[in-house]
Amino acid sequence: MPVSTRSQIKTRPDQRDQEDSNLSHHMRNPHYGLKEKMKALTLLYEQQKRASFSGVTVQENRRMSGLSSKDERNQVFEDPKEESKKPHVMKENTMPNSVVTKTYVLPKPSVDDVRENVVVGGAEKIVGFSCPRKGSMSNTVARKLSMGGSVVPHSEPRGIGGGGLGIRNLQELETVSEKLGSKGSRIFVFVRLRPMGKKEKDAGSRCCVRIVNNRDIYLTEFANENDYLRLKRLRGRHFTFDASFPDTSTQLEVYSTSTAELVEAILQGRNGSVFCYGATGAGKTYTMLGTLENPGVMVLAIKDLFNKVRQRSYDGNHVVHLSYLEVYNETVRDLLSPGRPLVLREDKQGIVAAGLTQYRAYSTDEVMTLLQQGNHNRTTEPTRANETSSRSHAILQVVVEYRVRDAADNIVSRVGKLSLIDLAGSERAIATDQRTLRSLEGANINRSLLALSSCINALVEGKKHIPYRNSKLTQLLKDSLGGACNTVMIANISPSNLSFGETQNTLHWADRAKEIRTKACDANEEILQVPESEPDQAKLLLELQKENRELRVQLAKQQQKLLAVQAQSLAANSSPAPSSGSSLLTPPVPSCKAIEKQKTRPSFLTGNCFTPESKRKKVAEETVKDLKQTVKALEAEIERIKKDHALQIKQKDAFIRDLSRKGVKPADGVVVGQGAKRTVTRASLRPKEAVEGELKSPSHRFQSPAPAAKKRTFWDITTANSPSVATLNGRKTRSHVASEASTAPSMLLQPGFARQRPDSSKR
Numbered sequence: 001m002p003v004s005t006r007s008q009i010k011t012r013p014d015q016r017d018q019e020d021s022n023l024s025h026h027m028r029n030p031h032y033g034l035k036e037k038m039k040a041l042t043l044l045y046e047q048q049k050r051a052s053f054s055g056v057t058v059q060e061n062r063r064m065s066g067l068s069s070k071d072e073r074n075q076v077f078e079d080p081k082e083e084s085k086k087p088h089v090m091k092e093n094t095m096p097n098s099v100v101t102k103t104y105v106l107p108k109p110s111v112d113d114v115r116e117n118v119v120v121g122g123a124e125k126i127v128g129f130s131c132p133r134k135g136s137m138s139n140t141v142a143r144k145l146s147m148g149g150s151v152v153p154h155s156e157p158r159g160i161g162g163g164g165l166g167i168r169n170l171q172e173l174e175t176v177s178e179k180l181g182s183k184g185s186r187i188f189v190f191v192r193l194r195p196m197g198k199k200e201k202d203a204g205s206r207c208c209v210r211i212v213n214n215r216d217i218y219l220t221e222f223a224n225e226n227d228y229l230r231l232k233r234l235r236g237r238h239f240t241f242d243a244s245f246p247d248t249s250t251q252l253e254v255y256s257t258s259t260a261e262l263v264e265a266i267l268q269g270r271n272g273s274v275f276c277y278g279a280t281g282a283g284k285t286y287t288m289l290g291t292l293e294n295p296g297v298m299v300l301a302i303k304d305l306f307n308k309v310r311q312r313s314y315d316g317n318h319v320v321h322l323s324y325l326e327v328y329n330e331t332v333r334d335l336l337s338p339g340r341p342l343v344l345r346e347d348k349q350g351i352v353a354a355g356l357t358q359y360r361a362y363s364t365d366e367v368m369t370l371l372q373q374g375n376h377n378r379t380t381e382p383t384r385a386n387e388t389s390s391r392s393h394a395i396l397q398v399v400v401e402y403r404v405r406d407a408a409d410n411i412v413s414r415v416g417k418l419s420l421i422d423l424a425g426s427e428r429a430i431a432t433d434q435r436t437l438r439s440l441e442g443a444n445i446n447r448s449l450l451a452l453s454s455c456i457n458a459l460v461e462g463k464k465h466i467p468y469r470n471s472k473l474t475q476l477l478k479d480s481l482g483g484a485c486n487t488v489m490i491a492n493i494s495p496s497n498l499s500f501g502e503t504q505n506t507l508h509w510a511d512r513a514k515e516i517r518t519k520a521c522d523a524n525e526e527i528l529q530v531p532e533s534e535p536d537q538a539k540l541l542l543e544l545q546k547e548n549r550e551l552r553v554q555l556a557k558q559q560q561k562l563l564a565v566q567a568q569s570l571a572a573n574s575s576p577a578p579s580s581g582s583s584l585l586t587p588p589v590p591s592c593k594a595i596e597k598q599k600t601r602p603s604f605l606t607g608n609c610f611t612p613e614s615k616r617k618k619v620a621e622e623t624v625k626d627l628k629q630t631v632k633a634l635e636a637e638i639e640r641i642k643k644d645h646a647l648q649i650k651q652k653d654a655f656i657r658d659l660s661r662k663g664v665k666p667a668d669g670v671v672v673g674q675g676a677k678r679t680v681t682r683a684s685l686r687p688k689e690a691v692e693g694e695l696k697s698p699s700h701r702f703q704s705p706a707p708a709a710k711k712r713t714f715w716d717i718t719t720a721n722s723p724s725v726a727t728l729n730g731r732k733t734r735s736h737v738a739s740e741a742s743t744a745p746s747m748l749l750q751p752g753f754a755r756q757r758p759d760s761s762k763r
């Protein structure tokens with residue numbers, strides 16, 4: 001990534017005059033500075049002595065961090081005892097091997113000076129913890145503190161009305177909240193330097209960052225003394241931000257300077273975002289979450305929010321909702337109820353994660369529990385650079401809704417949304433790990449951060465198309481970067497020269513982010529008018545009654561439909577199973593009567609909204625099973641009948657052959673043997689009704705032939721006046737028609753006679 005950015009700063013003329021006079025004074029008296037220094041040191045020594053007895057009051061500390069007494073009540077401060085234990089020594093960011101390395105002891109400043117957050121010493125202006133008066137830093141000091149790099153005079157801070165959110169004086173602080181969101185704004189950028197880590201110290205690393213005025217940052221590159229080529233190219237770099245926090249700054253100072261105003265704005269219905277950006281191990285998670293002893297911005301913001309809500313809303317008109325998600329390997333996951341990845345959708349409110357759990361929170365403790373639970377679910381892994389490296393971007397979102405009736409009895413609704421974002425660290429693969437999963441995570445982290453930098457570039461350059469869609473992270477940050485939102489970026493950096501590249505990169509992007517202009521952040525306020533006049537109320541009442549009636553009619557219709565469905569399912573369920581012989585011949589079709597009966601009978605399902613699908617399925621399965629059984633039984637019956645018939649035919653054939661051999665004359669109408677001219681088929685011997693009946697219905701078809709015709713005996717066949725023959729003669733059968741010509745009834749009008757086919761073919 002290109003590295004540039006040296007802020008273009010001009011020295012003000014009045015400043016220049018003052019510096020010139022200082023310079024001339026110094027030139028006249030060479031011991032002037034030394035004497036003044038001695039004086040100041042003596043004074044400071046006494047001050048320190050006094051301070052060590054009395055301790056520094058919490059009030060002073062708070063005032064120094066720019067909080068009003070009103071805010072103090074709302075804030076959750078660290079233990080005052082702990083505060084008082086801290087030495088009243090301002091150690092400026094020490095720089096081994098740098099031109100100047102100093103430790104200043106702060107004199108007890110006058111109240112006015114504390115209010116201005118500037119401590120003015122004698123010859124040298126000794127800068128207190130907080131930001132200095134605008135343009136108060138002299139060039140002399142700047143020159144002395146510069147680290148061999150080019151002399152960069154103090155710059156006029158950019159931002160709303162020429163100032164950022166960095167605390168300069170209380171008056172400014174008071175107006176910041178008014179400024180927030182009034183017109184189009186910009187992203188406010190803060191930088192936090194973390195203390196040197198043990199590992200870094202052990203590795204012999206040197207501090208390459210110096211913070212001046214709590215706003216200017218000087219970055220030095222170190223090189224081997226023998227590396228002449230490199231030494232030539234070494235340059236100091238300078239950046240200016242809204243505020244810069246040295247390694248000694250507390251969590252509370254960071255919170256009150258960067259985020260407290262945003263929390264206030266949320267309660268007024270404005271949106272706000274705070275995100276930490278930086279290399280891996282630079283202190284992002286520490287700043288956002290912190291530890292149990294030193295809670296970070298997220299925790300302090302929630303505590304502060306609930307305190308403020310409690311103070312303002314005695315009637316419980318504030319509703320706080322909370323959600324917590326992470327973007328891990330380009331998937332969005334709910335940290336409060338982990339499950340399947342969430343899908344991002346864009347709607348009227350902006351980008352939302354569909355299905356994200358929104359918890360209604362009633363107290364700080366509850367939120368803390370949720371936050372702990374969420375962090376437990378967050379993906380962290382040890383890497384070479386950081387023992388507990390966050391492998392995902394985490395976003396905590398707090399929505400505060402306020403509803404109240406105003407003087408005119410209208411309902412006023414205000415909704416503010418605060419997003420607190422802990423980004424995963426930008427990293428080099430070698431800095432973390434080269435194992436597959438870690439490097440894949442690293443690649444995804446870098447991809448999303450690259451997408452973020454592309455968006456920053458596009459926004460700064462005022463391009464029409466901003467590539468938010470390049471990653472899930474930028475989609476989620478769309479509102480924060482380019483929407484109507486008060487946005488704060490906290491860039492975290494390491495002091496170690498071993499991380500020089502990462503630090504330079506972070507500062508470069510932080511510097512660029514300062515130039516992003518956000519849309520005007522107006523309060524999300526809605527006023528719902530309630531009709532006051534009586535006629536209006538009467539009209540409303542009538543409308544509601546009408547609507548009520550219509551709904552009742554709809555309900556009745558739905559209930560009727562429901563009853564019908566229930567009755568059908570019950571009828572299907574209770575149809576009898578075909579087990580007996582009679583049922584074998586009757587298919588299990590539910591009768592209409594049964595259905596009617598079911599309808600009138602009170603159903604056990606009444607009151608339920610639906611008949612279970614599984615039940616209907618079960619009934620249908622049972623019916624199919626019964627039918628299959630019926631079919632099987634019928635097939636068996638058919639087989640049996642076939643066998644009977646075949647046996648009878650065999651017997652009769654044998655009998656006829658016997659008779660013909662013995663020379664017995666057959667019955668009338670049928671000529672046996674040589675004289676036989678006509679053939680009568682077996683089918684033609686069946687009575688006509690029986691044949692028709694066979695086709696009438698399946699039940700007839702499968703009826704046993706036994707009851708239809710009495711089983712014939714030998715005598716039935718042989719005797720001409722046998723009842724069966726008579727019956728046959730009395731009817732007009734096909735065989736009968738065929739035998740009309742013959743005078744005598746044939747004995748061959750018997751089933752099975754078709755077997756004589758070979759003879760008949762001779763006709």
Ligand SMILES: Nc1ncnc2c1ncn2[C@@H]1O[C@H](COP(=O)(O)OP(=O)(O)OP(=O)(O)O)[C@@H](O)[C@H]1O
Pocket residue numbers: 193194195197247278279280281282283284285286287386388389390391423424425426492
């Ligand atoms: N201001 C600070 N004061 C004291 N310790 C700090 C500070 N900032 C960071 N640390 C310590 O430095 C270590 C790394 O910090 P942290 O885990 O916050 O880094 P990170 O930027 O979140 O890294 P990653 O991106 O890998 O998650 C931690 O042990 C943390 O306690």
